[in-house]
Amino acid sequence: MESTNTIKRRERVSDSNLLFAIAAVIFVLMYGFGILSFPRDFLQSQTFFDLFNLNAPLIIVTLGLSIVMVGGGIDISVGQVTALVTMCCAVFLQSRSGSVGGAMLLALGIGIAFGLLQGLLIAYLKIQPFIITLAGMFLASGLLTIIHKDPINVTMPSFVRLMDFQIVIPSLGTLNRLGRFIPLEIKPGTVVVLVLVVVLVILMNWSRFGRNLYAVGGNNQSALMLGINVQRTKFYSYVLSGLLSGIAGFVFIMTTGAGNVGNAYGFEIKAIAGSIIGGTMLIGGVGNLIGSPFGALTLLTINELIRADGVNSDFQAIASGMLLCVFIVLQNAVLRLRGTSSFKLALPGWLVPARRDR
Amino acid sequence: MARMKSYGSQLFLPLSVLAILILVNLIKGSSYFSISIINGALYGNIPNILFGASELVILAIGMTLVTSSAGSQDLSVGVAATITSAVFVWVLLSAGKITWITILAAFLASCVVGILIGTFNGALVAALNVQPIVATLIVYTAGRSIAFLIDGKLSPILANNLTYEIGSEIPGVPIQTPIILTAVFVVLFAVLLRTTNLKLYSQSVGINQRAARLNGINPVRIKFLAFMIMGVCTAVAGFIAVTKAGRHDSVNLLKDIEMDAILAVAIGGSSLYGGKFSITGSIIGAYTIEVLNRTLLRLDVDPDAIKAFKAVFIIILMVIASPAVRELAGNGTKWVRDRLGGAVQIPTAIGEDAAVDPKSDISAKKEV
Numbered sequence: 001m002e003s004t005n006t007i008k009r010r011e012r013v014s015d016s017n018l019l020f021a022i023a024a025v026i027f028v029l030m031y032g033f034g035i036l037s038f039p040r041d042f043l044q045s046q047t048f049f050d051l052f053n054l055n056a057p058l059i060i061v062t063l064g065l066s067i068v069m070v071g072g073g074i075d076i077s078v079g080q081v082t083a084l085v086t087m088c089c090a091v092f093l094q095s096r097s098g099s100v101g102g103a104m105l106l107a108l109g110i111g112i113a114f115g116l117l118q119g120l121l122i123a124y125l126k127i128q129p130f131i132i133t134l135a136g137m138f139l140a141s142g143l144l145t146i147i148h149k150d151p152i153n154v155t156m157p158s159f160v161r162l163m164d165f166q167i168v169i170p171s172l173g174t175l176n177r178l179g180r181f182i183p184l185e186i187k188p189g190t191v192v193v194l195v196l197v198v199v200l201v202i203l204m205n206w207s208r209f210g211r212n213l214y215a216v217g218g219n220n221q222s223a224l225m226l227g228i229n230v231q232r233t234k235f236y237s238y239v240l241s242g243l244l245s246g247i248a249g250f251v252f253i254m255t256t257g258a259g260n261v262g263n264a265y266g267f268e269i270k271a272i273a274g275s276i277i278g279g280t281m282l283i284g285g286v287g288n289l290i291g292s293p294f295g296a297l298t299l300l301t302i303n304e305l306i307r308a309d310g311v312n313s314d315f316q317a318i319a320s321g322m323l324l325c326v327f328i329v330l331q332n333a334v335l336r337l338r339g340t341s342s343f344k345l346a347l348p349g350w351l352v353p354a355r356r357d358r
Numbered sequence: 359m360a361r362m363k364s365y366g367s368q369l370f371l372p373l374s375v376l377a378i379l380i381l382v383n384l385i386k387g388s389s390y391f392s393i394s395i396i397n398g399a400l401y402g403n404i405p406n407i408l409f410g411a412s413e414l415v416i417l418a419i420g421m422t423l424v425t426s427s428a429g430s431q432d433l434s435v436g437v438a439a440t441i442t443s444a445v446f447v448w449v450l451l452s453a454g455k456i457t458w459i460t461i462l463a464a465f466l467a468s469c470v471v472g473i474l475i476g477t478f479n480g481a482l483v484a485a486l487n488v489q490p491i492v493a494t495l496i497v498y499t500a501g502r503s504i505a506f507l508i509d510g511k512l513s514p515i516l517a518n519n520l521t522y523e524i525g526s527e528i529p530g531v532p533i534q535t536p537i538i539l540t541a542v543f544v545v546l547f548a549v550l551l552r553t554t555n556l557k558l559y560s561q562s563v564g565i566n567q568r569a570a571r572l573n574g575i576n577p578v579r580i581k582f583l584a585f586m587i588m589g590v591c592t593a594v595a596g597f598i599a600v601t602k603a604g605r606h607d608s609v610n611l612l613k614d615i616e617m618d619a620i621l622a623v624a625i626g627g628s629s630l631y632g633g634k635f636s637i638t639g640s641i642i643g644a645y646t647i648e649v650l651n652r653t654l655l656r657l658d659v660d661p662d663a664i665k666a667f668k669a670v671f672i673i674i675l676m677v678i679a680s681p682a683v684r685e686l687a688g689n690g691t692k693w694v695r696d697r698l699g700g701a702v703q704i705p706t707a708i709g710e711d712a713a714v715d716p717k718s719d720i721s722a723k724k725e726v
Contacts, residue, residue: 074491121673125680128630130431130491134617135672142666149662273495282489314503321500325482328493332486 015338019279019331020291026327027298034301038308045184051300056189057082057252059296061267062274063200064244066292069275070204071237072217072284073122073129077136078245079267081114084140085249090152090259093159100159104250111246112239114140119238123231137268144261151260154253163257167191189251193293196247201289213237218285273320274299277327299323371679372625372642379649386656399527403652405534411648412540413439413595417615418622418644419547420591422635424490425623427560427577427584428483429632434494435592436615437501438475440608442468443596444508447516447606456518469593476589477582484581498616505608515605525601536598543594544641551637560584564632618647625675 034042041047052059061078068075088110089103118136122129154160170183204210212233215223224230252264272282278295280287302323306316383390383403393402417435424432449464450456475497482493516522527534551557562570563577570577599612624630625646626639650671654664677683 121677121680125677125682127676127680128624130620130630131624131672131676134621135669135676137669138665138672139669142663142669145662146660146666269495269498272492273499276492276495282492314506317503318500321496324499325496328482328488328496329486332488336487 015286016288020288023278023291023294027294030301034305041308049186052190053187055300056193057248059193059293060244060248062271062292062296064241065271066275066280066287068237068241069280070217070287071213071234075133075241076268077133079264080137080140081245082249082264084144085110085246086253086263087144087148087259089253090154091148093154093156107246107250111242115239115242119235123235151258153258189255192251204289273324369639372646376646379653383653400532407648408537409534411645412536413599414644415540415641416543416591416595417619418640420588421619422623422637422640423584424588426564426635427580428490429564430490431620432494433616434497436612437498438592439596440505440611441501442472442593443600444505445471447514448508465597472589472593473586476585480582480585484578502608509606513605513607521601561634
């Protein structure tokens with residue numbers, strides 16, 4: 001009796017992985033639905049990669065926010081920091097001393113600066129994260145308008161070359177309506193996203209910092225009793241989120257090539273929604289970083305579906321809200337049923353990850 | 359002793375901030391308090407502040423209650439107010455003739471919609487145990503589009519005497535109507551808190567839900583109630599905002615007010631993690647935000663750059679009020695009191711000393 005119990009325990013999926021599985025399955029279902037109803041648009045591999053090409057900044061921001069949320073905090077400054085970075089980079093690149101490498105350093109520097117400030121105030125002075133990152137959001141958007149108000153197009157030759165750089169994969173190309181062959185194009189932003197996902201998943205799952213962050217988010221007090229430096233762990237999570245906002249800003253300007261006050265508007269809310277759909281819980285301690293891109297992509301796919309359908313654009317926001325609602329209810333229902341232990345997940349054995357998470 | 363004083367120090371911070379802001383204004387120009395009478399109505403800085411902050415005050419009151427019982431914030435207030443005011447305008451315009459009765463009916467309809475939105479949020483939070491920020495994100499995401507669908511993308515205009523009187527002033531009454539409406543709302547809310555157990559119950563739910571449950575309070579019902587009251591607050595705020603503006607603009611009506619409302623609660627000294635709250639503090643907090651906005655404008659700060667200054671202000675305020683600095687200041691005061699041997703009576707409210715001179719306290723601590 002005893003031994004079967006331990007085996008069952010080992011096979012039990014952790015909350016993080018279960019929520020991730022739900023997100024992934026729904027994304028696949030939704031994309032499948034897209035293929036069935038609009039085969040012309042959704043069967044093109046370009047459509048799939050355009051989700052990454054055009055929305056790389058949002059996915060990067062979502063990753064950063066997920067890290068903070070796993071640690072039990074929240075960072076709503078991410079969107080405006082991204083916008084500030086795009087504007088600073090645009091101004092710098094257009095100035096006489098501008099260089100691409102310098103702009104990259106500037107982007108990372110601004111991101112880290114915001115992360116340091118917010119992390120310091122939240123982790124060491126124990127101020128509520130919502131208020132501090134709200135202040136960070138105000139600060140970033142205020143600085144943005146102080147630096148420059150009008151849109152700037154970057155015309156610096158070496159940067160334009162970087163912007164136009166694409167990885168072309170002819171084997172995955174498609175024929176367009178006129179019958180001309182168009183090879184698949186992947187922007188550098190997509191590569192950045194993929195690299196970041198791999199690096200961050202390794203960091204969160206196999207590094208000391210990542211495991212500590214899960215422990216801190218799950219229960220502050222017991223993490224402290226285990227000898228984890230709670231303050232430093234939280235501090236690092238905010239710095240990381242700031243750094244990722246900086247990277248997102250640079251990828252943003254690499255995609256659009258312009259600094260604008262309205263850049264990255266509403267990213268914080270979209271990123272929170274994406275993280276939640278991807279299975280990260282706001283209470284902390286639960287979340288899988290592979291889920292976050294899936295969450296953001298699910299949100300984007302439903303917008304893509306509505307655009308393909310050609311209905312009133314107001315329904316995009318309403319559909320996003322409904323999707324969010326369905327996910328929240330589903331997640332809570334599943335977690336609650338698991339809590340009562342009358343519910344066993346009917347996954348086949350080979351689908352259940354062997355590694356026990358938490 | 360500190361525990362007994364804590365309520366006083368809770369109000370001390372917002373009040374001292376307000377006092378500093380008013381002082382800055384007085385240095386800038388001594389005519390700050392002057393009130394003039396134009397066409398039988400009062401004009402001046404103070405009526406303007408009261409007029410400008412009326413929606414924020416009402417939303418901050420609702421937000422305080424939600425924060426207290428649910429332990430987190432409602433992000434959907436501004437958007438919900440846009441929806442309720444869209445319903446108000448829609449009912450009013452489809453009724454054809456605009457009289458006091460149709461206005462009342464439209465307002466009641468908007469209240470019903472507000473309560474429905476509150477019920478939706480409350481159901482997610484109370485029954486399904488979803489985090490309030492997450493639950494209200496749904497209405498926040500979808501809300502402005504719903505308002506668009508209701509008002510038909512036309513931003514309908516309310517061009518008539520009665521709504522103008524509600525939005526600005528009734529001839530013969532010296533005070534602008536939104537100020538009166540806000541005052542009435544505050545008084546009604548105060549009566550509600552005095553005559554019922556609402557405050558006690560929501561605080562106990564916010565402090566420890568299990569303990570409240572064991573003492574016979576139903577946390578689900580209290581949270582539901584908080585969100586429904588929030589719904590009424592959004593309906594009133596939307597009503598005031600739309601009559602003030604004279605037209606219903608789904609995109610810009612009460613934009614970003616949810617952040618200000620949360621800020622008002624924080625400045626007012628209530629914890630954003632729930633529990634004890636002070637409605638007075640939140641009201642003062644709301645007026646402080648309005649005064650801050652107007653002061654920055656008066657100091658010729660570029661309107662677009664106001665946000666950056668506001669951010670610096672929030673950070674300074676929160677650092678002063680943070681637990682770590684308070685503890686430090688408390689230790690500093692204790693050290694000073696020990697040295698003086700109790701010969702001199704020093705004000706012991708912790709927050710007070712932190713606000714008055716945190717630096718000297720820190721240095722005092724370092725010397726130890």
